[in-house]
Amino acid sequence: MKEYTANMKQTLIERREQLLSHENSSIPESTDTREGDDIDQAGSAYEQEMAFIMKNREIEELKNINEALEKIKSGEYGECEECGDKINLKRLKAMPFVKYCVKCQANLEAEEK
Numbered sequence: 001m002k003e004y005t006a007n008m009k010q011t012l013i014e015r016r017e018q019l020l021s022h023e024n025s026s027i028p029e030s031t032d033t034r035e036g037d038d039i040d041q042a043g044s045a046y047e048q049e050m051a052f053i054m055k056n057r058e059i060e061e062l063k064n065i066n067e068a069l070e071k072i073k074s075g076e077y078g079e080c081e082e083c084g085d086k087i088n089l090k091r092l093k094a095m096p097f098v099k100y101c102v103k104c105q106a107n108l109e110a111e112e113k
């Protein structure tokens with residue numbers, strides 16, 4: 001389990017670096033946009049909205065990654081925040097920063113609806 005946690009830490013750090021570098025490169029450059037007509041402007045408004053949504057997701061993911069890294073440090077990584085059970089390893093591999101076990105996640109999603 002210890003070795004596994006080290007692997008997850010590496011995965012999380014790499015993902016964080018990926019997100020951070022993407023964040024820097026996704027800043028739009030405001031050159032050569034003056035010639036656009038209405039259609040282009042509509043397109044860019046849509047793109048801006050999409051970029052905004054993506055950005056929010058990335059910020060949320062970064063937050064989760066940082067929390068997961070903190071948990072690795074404190075030795076709580078891989079435990080469900082809701083019931084304290086160990087989270088399934090397959091689930092952790094698919095989503096290294098997941099906070100809840102399958103059961104609690106399903107319960108929480110049911111509550112949200």
Ligand SMILES: [Zn+2]
Nearest residue numbers: 080083101104
């Ligand atoms: Zn749980």
